Amino acid sequence: MRLLLPLAVAIASASNAPNLLAGPSDSAIENANSNAKFLRCGTEHPGAAKAAKEEKRFRDLLRQVKNGKKPDRPGGGNGNGNGGGGGGGEEPPTTTVPSPGSIVIETYINVICTSGGSCPASDSQVLEQIQVLNAAFSSTPYYFQQIGGIDRYDNTSWYTAGPGSAAEAQMKSSLRRGDRGDLNIYVSNPGGGLLGWATFPSSYTSAPSNDGIVVLGASLPGGIAEPYNGGDTTVHEVGHWLGLYHTFQGGCRGGGDFVADTPAVRSPNYGCPVGTDSCRKSPDDDVFNYMDYTDDSCMFRFSSGQVERAYEQSLTYRNLDAI
Numbered sequence: 001m002r003l004l005l006p007l008a009v010a011i012a013s014a015s016n017a018p019n020l021l022a023g024p025s026d027s028a029i030e031n032a033n034s035n036a037k038f039l040r041c042g043t044e045h046p047g048a049a050k051a052a053k054e055e056k057r058f059r060d061l062l063r064q065v066k067n068g069k070k071p072d073r074p075g076g077g078n079g080n081g082n083g084g085g086g087g088g089g090e091e092p093p094t095t096t097v098p099s100p101g102s103i104v105i106e107t108y109i110n111v112i113c114t115s116g117g118s119c120p121a122s123d124s125q126v127l128e129q130i131q132v133l134n135a136a137f138s139s140t141p142y143y144f145q146q147i148g149g150i151d152r153y154d155n156t157s158w159y160t161a162g163p164g165s166a167a168e169a170q171m172k173s174s175l176r177r178g179d180r181g182d183l184n185i186y187v188s189n190p191g192g193g194l195l196g197w198a199t200f201p202s203s204y205t206s207a208p209s210n211d212g213i214v215v216l217g218a219s220l221p222g223g224i225a226e227p228y229n230g231g232d233t234t235v236h237e238v239g240h241w242l243g244l245y246h247t248f249q250g251g252c253r254g255g256g257d258f259v260a261d262t263p264a265v266r267s268p269n270y271g272c273p274v275g276t277d278s279c280r281k282s283p284d285d286d287v288f289n290y291m292d293y294t295d296d297s298c299m300f301r302f303s304s305g306q307v308e309r310a311y312e313q314s315l316t317y318r319n320l321d322a323i
């Protein structure tokens with residue numbers, strides 16, 4: 001979870017928070033770093049072993065999607081189809097990331113207010129948030145097109161719903177619109193220092209109604225969640241929704257975030273600690289990356305490897321491709 005509170009406060013509130021790290025025992029890699037207990041982002045990440053397993057499945061599916069999308073080689077007959085990939089563990093055909101703005105994602109905005117009509121963000125903040133989101137993804141294939149209006153719902157239970165709660169499930173099953181390629185954003189006030197959370201593309205099939213991102217209204221541009229009030233929580237959570245892990249996923253060892261050009265990062269970075277090199281065998285941490293935990297004023301980029309992964313993930317699991 002992206003936590004707004006200082007660490008000391010987060011410690012006190014941790015007992016009330018969902019036990020997000022109670023997953024596989026191999027999550028010990030992230031637990032090994034004390035900051036990981038105080039994730040600001042509630043997106044549930046797999047432990048190392050599960051992530052490796054999921055990655056293998058993803059690569060298999062991606063290969064199938066690509067081979068089904070277009071012939072691997074010009075003139076190749078059926079005999080060169082899947083059988084040609086029989087080497088085991090072969091990489092799929094090279095990925096060509098579509099041009100900027102060529103993949104339009106229909107985006108639904110759900111603003112959750114209290115039953116008394118107190119809302120976490122204004123219309124102008126929401127509109128500015130969409131601008132911030134599109135600016136952040138402007139060098140990627142993705143463009144987020146708001147569909148319909150800014151819909152507001154008065155429900156105090158939903159307003160404070162945390163990740164994995166019954167209230168969250170009820171909210172999403174009542175409100176979610178679109179299919180696997182459509183983004184639903186829920187703007188609420190979950191409390192406990194949570195800034196937001198997301199579902200991964202690979203989760204859609206098993207839990208379609210749960211798909212989407214939830215963000216703290218105060219994290220929207222002009223909100224009070226300083227230094228996380230520049231709108232980058234939404235950018236970060238959409239990064240997850242497209243298939244990106246944290247840059248510190250897996251720590252210094254193993255597959256990490258499965259992106260080749262993001263240096264390994266031992267643990268979340270906070271503030272803007274330029275020059276940090278947390279893993280000896282890897283270059284300096286990319287503290288400017290949207291998928292770390294630094295301040296909104298610090299984070300401003302995705303790497304080209306992340307853009308490629310987002311495309312591959314969302315092509316595979318969300319059928320999102322250039323028009």
Ligand SMILES: [Zn+2]
Pocket residue numbers: 041042043236237240246
């Ligand atoms: Zn996150």
